[in-house]
Amino acid sequence: xxxxxxxxxxxxxxxxxxxxxxxxxxxxxxxxxxxxxxxxxxxxxxxxxxxxxxxxxxxxxxxxxxxxxxxxxxxxxxxxxxxxxxxxxxxxxxxxxxxxxxxxxxxxxxxxxxxxxxxxxxxxxxxxxxxxxxxxxxxxxxxxxxxxxxxxxxxxxxxxxxxxxxxxxxxxxxxxxxxxxxxxxxxxxxxxxxxxxxxxxxxxxxxxxxxxxxxxxxxxxxxxxxxxxxxxxxxxxxxxxxxxxxxxxxxxxxxxxxxxxxxxxxxxxxxxxxxxxxxxxxxxxxxxxxxxx
Amino acid sequence: xxxxxxxxxxxxxxxxxxxxxxxxxxxxxxxxxxxxxxxxxxxxxxxxxxxxxxxxxxxxxxxxxxxxxxxxxxxxxxxxxxxxxxxxxxxxxxxxxxxxxxxxxxxxxxxxxxxxxxxxxxxxxxxxxxxxxxxxxxxxxxxxxxxxxxxxxxxxxxxxxxxxxxxxxxxxxxxxxxxxxxxxxxxxxxxxxxxxxxxxxxxxxxxxxxxxxxxxxxxxxxxxxxxxxxxxxxxxxxxxxxxxxxxxxxxxxxxxxxxxxxxxxxxxxxxxxxxxxxxxxxxxxxxxxxxxxxxxxxxxxxxxxxxxxxxxxxxxxxxxxxxxxxxxxxxxxxxxxxxxxxxxxxxxxxxxxxxxxxx
Ligand SMILES: Nc1ncnc2c1ncn2[C@@H]1O[C@H](COP(=O)(O)OP(=O)(O)O)[C@@H](O)[C@H]1O
Ligand SMILES: [Mg+2]
Numbered sequence: 344x345x346x347x348x349x350x351x352x353x354x355x356x357x358x359x360x361x362x363x364x365x366x367x368x369x370x371x372x373x374x375x376x377x378x379x380x381x382x383x384x385x386x387x388x389x390x391x392x393x394x395x396x397x398x399x400x401x402x403x404x405x406x407x408x409x410x411x412x413x414x415x416x417x418x419x420x421x422x423x424x425x426x427x428x429x430x431x432x433x434x435x436x437x438x439x440x441x442x443x444x445x446x447x448x449x450x451x452x453x454x455x456x457x458x459x460x461x462x463x464x465x466x467x468x469x470x471x472x473x474x475x476x477x478x479x480x481x482x483x484x485x486x487x488x489x490x491x492x493x494x495x496x497x498x499x500x501x502x503x504x505x506x507x508x509x510x511x512x513x514x515x516x517x518x519x520x521x522x523x524x525x526x527x528x529x530x531x532x533x534x535x536x537x538x539x540x541x542x543x544x545x546x547x548x549x550x551x552x553x554x555x556x557x558x559x560x561x562x563x564x565x566x567x568x569x570x571x572x573x574x575x576x577x578x579x580x581x582x583x584x585x586x587x588x589x590x591x592x593x594x595x596x597x598x599x600x601x602x603x604x605x606x607x608x609x610x611x612x613x614x615x616x617x618x619x620x621x622x623x624x625x626x627x628x629x630x631x632x633x634x635x636x
Numbered sequence: 637x638x639x640x641x642x643x644x645x646x647x648x649x650x651x652x653x654x655x656x657x658x659x660x661x662x663x664x665x666x667x668x669x670x671x672x673x674x675x676x677x678x679x680x681x682x683x684x685x686x687x688x689x690x691x692x693x694x695x696x697x698x699x700x701x702x703x704x705x706x707x708x709x710x711x712x713x714x715x716x717x718x719x720x721x722x723x724x725x726x727x728x729x730x731x732x733x734x735x736x737x738x739x740x741x742x743x744x745x746x747x748x749x750x751x752x753x754x755x756x757x758x759x760x761x762x763x764x765x766x767x768x769x770x771x772x773x774x775x776x777x778x779x780x781x782x783x784x785x786x787x788x789x790x791x792x793x794x795x796x797x798x799x800x801x802x803x804x805x806x807x808x809x810x811x812x813x814x815x816x817x818x819x820x821x822x823x824x825x826x827x828x829x830x831x832x833x834x835x836x837x838x839x840x841x842x843x844x845x846x847x848x849x850x851x852x853x854x855x856x857x858x859x860x861x862x863x864x865x866x867x868x869x870x871x872x873x874x875x876x877x878x879x880x881x882x883x884x885x886x887x888x889x890x891x892x893x894x895x896x897x898x899x900x901x902x903x904x905x906x907x908x909x910x911x912x913x914x915x916x917x918x919x920x921x922x923x924x925x926x927x928x929x930x931x932x933x934x935x936x937x938x939x940x941x942x943x944x945x946x947x948x949x950x951x952x953x954x955x956x957x958x959x960x961x962x963x964x965x966x967x968x969x970x971x972x973x974x975x976x977x978x979x980x981x982x983x984x985x986x987x988x989x990x991x992x993x994x995x
Contacts, residue, residue: 535686536719538706540733540784550732554723634722634766 372607373400404608436518444526501583518563525559565624643692654844667831670841878905901992915990920962930984
């Protein structure tokens with residue numbers, strides 16, 4: 344009985360906080376928009392029975408998504424931005440994780456603290472701070488003009504570059520931590536063994552360090568990519584109107600157009616897209632857990 | 637082949653290797669023996685190139701090896717932890733060094749297979765290190781370090797993780813491989829029995845110094861210090877004062893009211909010089925009557941008996957309270973043993989049975 348309760352708790356949690364909301368969204372995505380409150384029909388009515396209700400549901404909104412180029416372009420652009428920014432985050436995060444893992448033992452807690460520290464400030468405030476840094480009269484331009492490197496301010500804010508900067512900055516800890524965990528576990532004598540057997544430092548890094556930190560790299564990449572695909576705050580605050588991302592489209596459908604059914608359809612498709620990397624991520628974690636036994 | 641010339645290695649304030657000079661010869665099986673923390677691994681790491689001496693030089697075939705990085709040295713090391721690459725199969729682990737040396741594919745394949753045969757790992761070639769047992773892993777590590785046919789092979793406590801039976805088998809295998817390949821082996825161990833078994837020469841270390849380096853028999857029979865005598869095997873140490881008789885024999889006064897002992901020593905002692913007399917338990921004869929012709933005989937009573945199967949060690953308490961150990965072969969059944977607890981017995985030995993050591 345106790346066992347049953349222990350197993351049931353996470354499933355109940357999942358049911359209440361994921362599956363039930365998901366089915367509500369799915370139901371809305373199959374409804375029609377209406378000027379009402381809530382702004383869609385049909386509403387379930389006990390008097391008419393379940394069949395009358397189900398018969399009114401259809402896939403109209405999903406078909407609509409395929410008809411308007413905006414949507415698939417937004418999905419594609421989101422995936423592209425997610426892939427590029429994941430690569431950039433990896434490029435920045437790997438050396439940081441490597442440096443942390445090789446730092447003297449007594450510094451490591453401090454370095455770890457520094458990586459986690461930004462989480463203590465609200466995410467929104469940090470993104471607003473980047474607006475202050477990147478804008479035409481912002482600190483970055485002021486500094487660069489003061490040093491004389493540039494004479495005209497660089498236009499960064501409201502371009503894709505600002506989005507990438509924002510994403511790399513925000514998601515960097517999610518990349519660093521799993522890679523650091525993998526590198527920290529790496530036995531230093533393996534590198535020595537590689538050198539002993541004729542590897543140069545660079546070869547040893549490439550043939551031993553990288554393959555052995557691969558589970559960390561994969562975990563980090565998924566942890567960055569999955570949320571970035573649906574990211575809404577960073578592109579809308581830093582990317583201006585030129586950056587097309589599905590999160591932004593979703594927001595506009597929902598709040599500007601008040602078209603809940605289409606917004607829900609967008610969300611359902613987004614979820615389906617995310618299922619693929621999430622499943623791959625789970626497989627990676629599982630394989631790693633097996634390898635460690 | 638290898639020469640350590642006044643090598644000192646310090647880690648900060650701590651001196652791990654202290655002004656050490658030693659020669660290791662070609663095709664030798666050389667064992668470094670010493671308690672944990674005495675600097676054995678540090679010596680190996682200096683040979684492999686992972687540490688540089690603070691002072692002094694190490695010569696390999698007459699050449700200072702200090703400027704040569706580890707990946708360019710004709711030296712391979714078998715790590716204490718094995719350090720097998722977990723992401724590579726047994727086959728790939730063994731091939732790793734050969735691939736770096738750009739060996740042609742066909743030769744490489746043959747060499748790896750030869751190594752697999754040598755270490756009897758053929759069936760496990762495609763397993764990953766975590767899919768094989770500790771003993772097999774240890775053989776993979778050995779095969780990997782042997783594959784490049786190094787001039788010098790360093791083995792850092794290679795058999796530490798094995799149980800006794802497997803350990804003995806592997807010791808003989810190691811000796812066999814050393815003979816077959818003609819490689820110079822330097823093995824680190826803190827197990828004196830292992831060092832004695834495999835090595836042609838043993839160096840006993842203490843606090844970053846080599847106290848004595850000699851053949852196993854000489855180390856055992858004629859240790860040059862109390863430290864070595866005590867470290868290798870079981871020993872009785874009697875403190876006393878030496879007085880030269882004629883020739884190389886000395887009289888040792890060791891306890892009030894006790895007959896002095898007689899012992900020979902190649903090393904001269906002055907009259908009245910403090911000395912330690914060391915004698916192995918198996919060289920002490922135990923008897924119930926005083927033997928007529930023994931050069932040395934002391935009386936005591938049996939304090940304790942340790943039964944080891946083939947041998948028994950008798951702990952005999954002498955009149956002044958000293959415990960002396962005597963070992964004898966159990967040629968008779970245990971129930972027919974001649975002496976038992978509290979029995980008065982005589983211990984005797986010849987003048988040449990022990991060694992006389994200065995302080
Ligand atoms: N990198 C290092 N930094 C500081 N001290 C070290 C280092 N390596 C070894 N030592 C010290 O040197 C001494 C000898 O170590 P080691 O050679 O590993 O001994 P062992 O004979 O047990 O193999 C030990 O006391 C150890 O603490
Ligand atoms: Mg050691």
